[in-house]
Amino acid sequence: AQSVTQLGSHVSVSEGALVLLRCNYSSSVPPYLFWYVQYPNQGLQLLLKYTSAATLVKGINGFEAEFKKSETSFHLTKPSAHMSDAAEYFCAVSDTGANSKLTFGKGITLSVRP
Amino acid sequence: DTGVSQNPRHKITKRGQNVTFRCDPISEHNRLYWYRQTLGQGPEFLTYFQNEAQLEKSRLLSDRFSAERPKGSFSTLEIQRTEQGDSAMYLCATEGGGWSYEQYFGPGTRLTVT
Numbered sequence: 583a584q585s586v587t588q589l590g591s592h593v594s595v596s597e598g599a600l601v602l603l604r605c606n607y608s609s610s611v612p613p614y615l616f617w618y619v620q621y622p623n624q625g626l627q628l629l630l631k632y633t634s635a636a637t638l639v640k641g642i643n644g645f646e647a648e649f650k651k652s653e654t655s656f657h658l659t660k661p662s663a664h665m666s667d668a669a670e671y672f673c674a675v676s677d678t679g680a681n682s683k684l685t686f687g688k689g690i691t692l693s694v695r696p
Numbered sequence: 697d698t699g700v701s702q703n704p705r706h707k708i709t710k711r712g713q714n715v716t717f718r719c720d721p722i723s724e725h726n727r728l729y730w731y732r733q734t735l736g737q738g739p740e741f742l743t744y745f746q747n748e749a750q751l752e753k754s755r756l757l758s759d760r761f762s763a764e765r766p767k768g769s770f771s772t773l774e775i776q777r778t779e780q781g782d783s784a785m786y787l788c789a790t791e792g793g794g795w796s797y798e799q800y801f802g803p804g805t806r807l808t809v810t
Binding site for chain 2 (some may be wrong): 685691
């Protein structure tokens with residue numbers, strides 16, 4: 583069975599500061615990994631995905647994540663936070679077969695202070 | 697707007713009533729997923745369709761829940777004899793053919809059972 587751990591439920595950073603949101607996964611097969619963002623009263627939007635190509639993945643809005651197999655991690659980073667980054671962020675893992683159902687972590691709420 | 701629509705956006709019902717939600721996918725997306733999201737948690741997989749065939753159901757999907765996708769187009773999720781524990785956000789996601797592994801989420805239907 584696959585699982586995702588997102589430690590902590592809330593991260594607060596100052597505008598312009600580094601954003602680091604942690605994600606660790608457990609999977610018995612090589613995983614595909616994803617980060618989604620959810621703004622209030624909206625559905626989830628894909629930020630980026632890792633599907634066994636380059637281990638450093640760049641996504642939308644200046645976010646990137648690095649797949650580290652030895653650490654079973656897929657942490658999300660952004661060099662400089664913007665007020666508009668305030669949202670909930672979910673890390674997810676999927677199977678690589680035809681049914682690519684997602685298993686999500688509990689999510690992390692990112693607050694950005696002016 | 698991802699192109700996936702869900703109706704209604706909000707539903708308030710009394711315990712014991714039946715409810716039905718609808719998801720309209722992005723045109724030609726043959727894979728469709730239903731997830732349930734409760735407060736403070738990440739979405740949890742409920743069921744998966746490839747075209748009109750329902751290929752997997754989570755054990756979370758009790759016999760009070762039924763989903764259909766006639767003709768491989770829109771999908772409906774019905775909950776019979778609703779319980780207060782059914783209160784949640786119900787999310788639909790669709791994925792195109794090929795192996796993009798990119799799921800596009802609708803805005804969700806928020807169900808409140810009183």
